[in-house]
Amino acid sequence: MLKQMNFRRIGSLALLILLVLGVCLTGTGCSSKQKLYIFNWGDYIAPEILDLFEAEYPQYDVIYDNFDTNETMYQKLVSTNTPYDVLVPSDYMIARLIQEDRLHKIDTSKIANYAYIRESLKGAAFDPNDEYSVPYLWGTLGIVYNKKLVKGPVDSWDVLWDPQYKGNILMMDSVRDSMAAALIKLGHSLNTKDPEAIKAAGKLLEQQKPLVAQYGVDDIKEPMINGNYALCLHYSGDALWMMQQNPDLEYAIPKEGSNVWIDSMVIPKTSKNYDGAMAFIEFMCRPEIAFLNTDYNAYSTPLTNVLEMVDEEMVNNHVYNPSNEETAKTEAYVHLGDTTELYNTAWEKLRLSTGAESGQIDWPLVWLYGSLTLIGIVLAIASKIRKKRLDKIRYSD
Amino acid sequence: MKKITKILLGIPLYIWLILFTVVPLLMIFFYAVFEITPEGIHFTTVHLTDVLTNVDYINATLRSIHYAVISTVVCLLIGYPLAYILAKLPERRRNFMSVLLLLPMWMNFLIRTYALMSLIDEDGVITKIFSAMGFGSGMLKGTDAAIIIGMVYNFLPFLILPIYTSMMKIDHRLVEAAQDLGGNAFVVFRKVIFPLTVPGMVSGITMVFVPCVTSFIIPQLLNNNAWTIGKLIEYKFVSGADAEAVSPDGSALSFFLMILVFLCMSVFNKIDQGDEEGGALL
Numbered sequence: 001m002l003k004q005m006n007f008r009r010i011g012s013l014a015l016l017i018l019l020v021l022g023v024c025l026t027g028t029g030c031s032s033k034q035k036l037y038i039f040n041w042g043d044y045i046a047p048e049i050l051d052l053f054e055a056e057y058p059q060y061d062v063i064y065d066n067f068d069t070n071e072t073m074y075q076k077l078v079s080t081n082t083p084y085d086v087l088v089p090s091d092y093m094i095a096r097l098i099q100e101d102r103l104h105k106i107d108t109s110k111i112a113n114y115a116y117i118r119e120s121l122k123g124a125a126f127d128p129n130d131e132y133s134v135p136y137l138w139g140t141l142g143i144v145y146n147k148k149l150v151k152g153p154v155d156s157w158d159v160l161w162d163p164q165y166k167g168n169i170l171m172m173d174s175v176r177d178s179m180a181a182a183l184i185k186l187g188h189s190l191n192t193k194d195p196e197a198i199k200a201a202g203k204l205l206e207q208q209k210p211l212v213a214q215y216g217v218d219d220i221k222e223p224m225i226n227g228n229y230a231l232c233l234h235y236s237g238d239a240l241w242m243m244q245q246n247p248d249l250e251y252a253i254p255k256e257g258s259n260v261w262i263d264s265m266v267i268p269k270t271s272k273n274y275d276g277a278m279a280f281i282e283f284m285c286r287p288e289i290a291f292l293n294t295d296y297n298a299y300s301t302p303l304t305n306v307l308e309m310v311d312e313e314m315v316n317n318h319v320y321n322p323s324n325e326e327t328a329k330t331e332a333y334v335h336l337g338d339t340t341e342l343y344n345t346a347w348e349k350l351r352l353s354t355g356a357e358s359g360q361i362d363w364p365l366v367w368l369y370g371s372l373t374l375i376g377i378v379l380a381i382a383s384k385i386r387k388k389r390l391d392k393i394r395y396s397d
Numbered sequence: 398m399k400k401i402t403k404i405l406l407g408i409p410l411y412i413w414l415i416l417f418t419v420v421p422l423l424m425i426f427f428y429a430v431f432e433i434t435p436e437g438i439h440f441t442t443v444h445l446t447d448v449l450t451n452v453d454y455i456n457a458t459l460r461s462i463h464y465a466v467i468s469t470v471v472c473l474l475i476g477y478p479l480a481y482i483l484a485k486l487p488e489r490r491r492n493f494m495s496v497l498l499l500l501p502m503w504m505n506f507l508i509r510t511y512a513l514m515s516l517i518d519e520d521g522v523i524t525k526i527f528s529a530m531g532f533g534s535g536m537l538k539g540t541d542a543a544i545i546i547g548m549v550y551n552f553l554p555f556l557i558l559p560i561y562t563s564m565m566k567i568d569h570r571l572v573e574a575a576q577d578l579g580g581n582a583f584v585v586f587r588k589v590i591f592p593l594t595v596p597g598m599v600s601g602i603t604m605v606f607v608p609c610v611t612s613f614i615i616p617q618l619l620n621n622n623a624w625t626i627g628k629l630i631e632y633k634f635v636s637g638a639d640a641e642a643v644s645p646d647g648s649a650l651s652f653f654l655m656i657l658v659f660l661c662m663s664v665f666n667k668i669d670q671g672d673e674e675g676g677a678l679l
């Protein structure tokens with residue numbers, strides 16, 4: 001979900017490996033240190049932060065691990081014995097972890113800077129009482145568009161179904177995000193559990209398919225920057241990056257509403273170092289540290305007093321810091337339980353269908369290869385008979 | 398005594414085969430036909446029939462075969478003459494050329510495909526060459542042609558090498574004898590050289606066709622809108638919305654893909670064996 005600049009990632013990966021190596025080497029020497037296991041998205045933390053943390057808390061030995069989707073994070077959390085202390089999953093995954101009783105409560109009164117968390121991010125649907133999670137970074141889902149190629153204002157999901165942009169639209173290869181667009185367009189909540197609504201949204205996306213040039217996540221950013229496509233569904237952080245590469249691009253949160261995603265820090269029950277985890281979360285919420293992080297990632301900071309430190313240009317940027325009107329109708333994803341299956345079925349049906357002839361077996365190919373196989377068999381038998389006859393002639397002499 | 402040494406030396410191989418071939422195969426079969434519920438394990442054919450009757454899966458399988466056949470034919474058309482020319486070169490140039498041919502294979506296949514990805518997108522060199530030649534405009538990435546290019550590019554050496562090897566093994570006296578008996582170049586080729594390279598060709602075709610049918614990363618990177626059976630399995634196990642480490646549908650698909658591959662292999666083997674007489678079948 002939160003993949004960013006690739007080259008940055010490689011750089012930070014190298015740094016990370018060095019860091020981890022360093023940690024391992026120094027860690028073996030002194031056993032008095034307590035280990036602190038942090039599990040975060042790949043390339044999602046300013047690299048210097050971990051050093052700063054260890055400098056301030058020499059008693060902790062940070063072991064930093066990466067994941068690339070919420071689902072792999074979950075799999076690793078439940079299937080390995082690693083005593084993770086802090087996780088940074090997204091909203092709906094936090095809801096699932098809460099539901100399955102896998103999280104410790106967090107006493108937010110012990111986090112000095114917690115009071116500055118943006119109001120709109122408090123009491124989100126996945127953690128209504130803010131008992132389990134502390135926001136890390138956040139962003140929105142919206143439409144990136146090329147001002148040169150789009151006529152008229154982009155303020156509604158309808159534009160993604162506008163036939164005049166046939167072959168000019170890039171969609172996200174991600175169930176919840178693409179379904180959110182369709183569900184909201186139909187007037188439903190993006191967390192709806194109504195099977196009819198989900199089916200209808202799937203149908204709507206199928207209707208859209210002929211207009212779509214490509215489905216992707218990271219790989220649709222480059223074509224958009226190159227100015228070859230008019231519209232693209234994406235996250236705000238990635239949108240900002242694309243806009244920096246190509247000034248013709250703009251970003252809009254449709255007026256019907258959209259998704260706001262929040263990645264938050266949580267303490268899983270696997271933790272054996274609760275104090276260390278709390279220290280880390282408190283540390284991440286300090287204004288100067290949170291600033292380093294938002295500056296590195298280009299995703300929005302949840303802390304209002306950090307915004308004062310960010311470039312004025314960025315603060316005024318509606319992508320980085322959307323106004324409350326823009327986010328008024330946004331909604332966070334919640335975990336859907338068994339309903340997830342319906343979403344997945346609808347999505348798979350859409351992704352696998354081959355457009356016009358959807359629901360039909362590709363008969364020309366069946367005939368082609370069926371007849372080729374038949375010809376092959378006939379030839380094989382014929383040659384066998386011929387061979388036998390030749391053998392007969394040869395050996396009867 | 399000798400027998401014991403033989404058995405002992407074979408142990409690593411047996412462990413290897415059991416751990417990485419037999420057990421995974423059994424697991425695939427197990428997950429395809431058994432359902433694990435809290436109440437216990439019971440047999441079911443639901444997943445097999447689901448997979449067999451799903452129109453989208455059938456189409457994906459057909460497309461995989463389609464891409465593999467076209468790629469193999471293109472590889473053969475390019476590769477056979479190339480192998481022939483290579484075999485005819487004087488020794489030093491031949492060695493140099495075969496190193497050139499093998500050179501890209503020293504680099505990881507995934508990296509090569511990523512590189513190809515940028516060559517066939519809208520500003521890519523290959524896209525420009527194609528449109529200059531009049532083969533349509535716009536980017537190749539996301540078209541069927543992209544998949545074919547990717548497969549041919551990645552698997553061509555696997556076809557050239559066995560053909561080249563079998564050409565090198567041809568006893569030159571046979572060619573001379575045919576010429577002495579009055580055969581012109583075409584007859585010599587058709588009656589002597591071609592039949593003697595058929596075994597090489599068959600193993601080359603196998604080595605291209607099978608990875609093409611099962612490939613998933615090439616279609617994934619070069620045309621994400623096309624579905625092949627390999628991609629479908631990957632989707633079921635890894636990247637799909639409902640991907641799970643133990644996917645019954647994915648296992649059932651793998652099971653059918655395996656049958657498909659075994660069928661192809663046995664057909665190719667038949668051709669190979671039936672060919673002691675020399676190209677009677679082809």
